[in-house]
Amino acid sequence: MSVAILQARMSSRRLPGKVMAPILGMPMLARQIERIGRASRVQRLVVATSDRPSDDPIAGLCERIGVACFRGSLEDVLGRFTAAVRAYPADTVVRLTADCPLTDWRLIDECIALHERMNADYTSNIIERTYADGLDVEVMKRAAIEAADREASAQDEREHVTPYLYRHPERFRIVHMRQDADEAAMRWTVDNEADLDMTRAVYAALHSKNPDFDRHDVLKFLQANIRVAEMNHALG
Template sequence: MKIIAIIQARMGSSRLPGKVLKPLGNVDVLTYNIERCRAIKGIDEVIVATSTLSQDDSIVTWCEEHQVAYFRGSEGDVLDRYVQCAKFYKPDYVMRVTSDCPFVDYEMASEMVELMIKERKDIVFIKGQLPRGLAVEIISYEALLHINEVGQEPRHREHVTYYAYEFIEEFTYATYDVPENRNVPNLRITLDTKEDLIMITEVVKYFNDPLVSSVDVIKFLKEHPEISEINAHIEQKPVI
């Protein structure tokens, strides 16, 4: 069984341009994201999927300098970008990761891979409420191709797996129950605004470890509300 992780990344961001290459401790946001994806057990390859726009040339340069595999595709049609990238690698399963989540939970992701290997379903749905910024998604290559054929609304093209959540009856699925120590939905550990960057930088200053457990990050933020409150007021953009 071949499982790849595809990290969607681009420099364009209305609220925080260039966020994926912002400095984070001694490295940058993308380094944190990739190192944590590489720590996911069962992943055969980690690929950065960016766009063909010239503004994303810097991501390609970064990947070449850091010897990270990359793919370039549509900027707006993220689903097509994933499909075209996956076609090149011909995996059995694809793990979807977003580059603006520097603390993606590689331990939980490893358990999701293990569950998928055991269950062999189309997709794994997460049951519970994680802090924003820790989750990944794993879907079969065949299910991804199906979504690409039938999911034609703008939200389906932008959010890759959204069609599966709307039309769950078309897919087989396994359920991953969020552990109690991660069931903290009020925390925001993602990067979309300058406030997010300030908060995440404080976490990095404390741990200074790209592979710090997400559980420890959650514990730290619960014990230091003055830090978690820095970006608590930020509202996520709605799916349209």
């Protein structure tokens, strides 16, 4: 069984409250949840946010749309993530972040399948990147993330979830998910207003025609619409 933990918070430094920014009338977080929900290999989705009052809107959204929400430390992100895994246990854990509303559920399924086929401790497409920034997927064994939570002490290893795992390949079996095309320079994440404008333009063009649009549809659209593709280029 696999559980996807989707990290979300309101306190983004560059674009505060971005996860609740509307995209075609729905909060960005809800749009991403909608897309993750199509992944056939994810049995449960949990939004992990902080216990600070500033993140109450995230918890409220989860309640309204019927998605599990776990709340924990704002600063100790690894501790919050691992506590969410303990609350919603599964052998396979998928880590996703809420600033990726163009996430592709097919990639999530492919990464889980690769992880299980290779009997890996940690599998991702972010270390040796060939996919666009914003299509990030990390998959790990529950035992591996439990070990990281017990042993990681460096500040950046607590503020982020997985560095302890991929910094110790002598201990954990690390698998990299790659594709032949190198699209690593593309920016499909949302960190600033320009990113949000680009994402809204993609949704406006694609969603009404096909709510199931995937990364290939996004790439085709951006290649045909250079103005949109370059909206966030200067700030990337």
